[in-house]
Each structure stands twice: as C-alpha cells, then as structure tokens.
Amino acid sequence: MKKLRRGFLIAIKLCLLVYAILTGIRCLVDPGYSKYGGFLAGLVLPFIPNIVKKVFKCKFAFRIELLYYAFIFVALDMGICMDLYKTVPYFDKTVHFCSGVFSALVGHYALVYFKVNKSPKLFKAMFIMFFSIAIAVLWEFFEFGCDKLLGQSMQQLISIGVDDTMFDLICATVGAGLGGYLLTIPNFVEYLEEL
Numbered sequence: 001m002k003k004l005r006r007g008f009l010i011a012i013k014l015c016l017l018v019y020a021i022l023t024g025i026r027c028l029v030d031p032g033y034s035k036y037g038g039f040l041a042g043l044v045l046p047f048i049p050n051i052v053k054k055v056f057k058c059k060f061a062f063r064i065e066l067l068y069y070a071f072i073f074v075a076l077d078m079g080i081c082m083d084l085y086k087t088v089p090y091f092d093k094t095v096h097f098c099s100g101v102f103s104a105l106v107g108h109y110a111l112v113y114f115k116v117n118k119s120p121k122l123f124k125a126m127f128i129m130f131f132s133i134a135i136a137v138l139w140e141f142f143e144f145g146c147d148k149l150l151g152q153s154m155q156q157l158i159s160i161g162v163d164d165t166m167f168d169l170i171c172a173t174v175g176a177g178l179g180g181y182l183l184t185i186p187n188f189v190e191y192l193e194e195l
Contacts, residue, residue: 037146038080056113100175107131125180132176
C-alpha cells in the first residue's frame with residue numbers, strides 16, 4: 001500500500017511539472033500569454049514537501065501531501081494559468097487563506113526540529129503563526145518580482161495594487177492563526193497523520 005501511495009504522489013508531482021513546462025513553452029510561443037510566474041512556481045513548489053522532509057527530518061501523512069498537491073494545482077494551474085484569480089470572486093483570498101494553513105504546518109515541523117515543541121502553548125502558536133506569515137510575505141515578494149522583472153500582473157498593480165497585497169497577507173495571516181491554534185491542540189498532528 002505504501003509503494004502504491006508513493007507512486008501515486010510521484011505521478012501527481014510529475015503531472016504538475018509537465019503542466020509547468022507546458023506553461024513555460026506556451027509563454028515562449030504565445031507573446032500574449034505571460035504566465036512566467038506560474039511557470040517558475042510550478043517548477044519549484046511540487047518539491048516543497050521533499051525539501052521540508054529533508055530539512056526538518058519529518059514525514060507527512062499521505063493525505064496531507066495529497067492535499068498539498070491539490071492545493072498547488074488549484075493555486076497555480078487553475079488560478080494563475082487558467083486565470084481563475086480574475087474570473088472567480090474570492091478565489092485569490094481563499095487560496096491565500098489555505099496557504100497560511102499549509103505553511104503553519106511547516107512551522108510546526110520547524111518547532112519539532114528545533115526541539116522547542118515542548119514550549120508553552122502561546123509561544124508555539126505565535127511561532128507557527130509568524131513562521132507562516134513570513135512565508136506569505138516571501139510569496140508577495142515573488143509576485144512583486146514577477147510583476148517588475150517579467151512584466152506580469154500577478155499583484156494586479158494596475159487595478160488594485162497595494163490593496164491586493166494587503167488583503168492577501170490578511171487572509172494568509174488568518175489562515176496562519178487558525179493553523180497555529182489547531183497545531184497547538186494536543187495530539188492534533190498525530191490525528192492528521194492517522195487520517
């Protein structure tokens with residue numbers, strides 16, 4: 001069963017990478033399709049679970065990793081490459097909220113790795129939340145860089161600019177806060193891993 005699940009996750013990761021490469025090819029061939037940010041993120045984000053596992057010496061439950069890949073597909077492939085951010089109301093804010101929850105889980109594994117997971121509950125919740133917010137800020141830096149260096153409009157600078165960035169960060173912070181709270185509940189992570 002473990003080999004089958006591992007093979008399934010590898011197949012999903014390959015599909016995400018193929019989609020990213022096809023997006024890159026379309027960017028080169030079609031001058032009107034400038035989704036270079038989606039292409040670059042699509043090459044890196046499928047490997048985040050592997051990086052987190054190696055850096056923090058942890059493992060993820062199959063369903064958590066599967067949910068992450070589904071999130072990547074929705075956020076990158078559907079959101080950026082298929083323009084759902086522009087056509088579906090609140091799609092962007094929902095994605096940023098979910099990213100806050102996912103990155104809070106990474107913050108939890110950082111706590112465990114640095115052996116401070118036995119700290120007071122308030123410290124753990126705050127660490128997880130601020131770790132997750134830092135990731136949200138880095139993502140906004142990435143969007144800003146794509147807009148300025150690649151001539152994209154990931155932050156919709158022309159229409160709503162700073163409002164988009166601030167609402168993205170607020171939604172990610174709310175997700176980070178929820179993740180930080182949930183991850184301080186005794187045995188919550190063990191429960192997630194058993195799902």
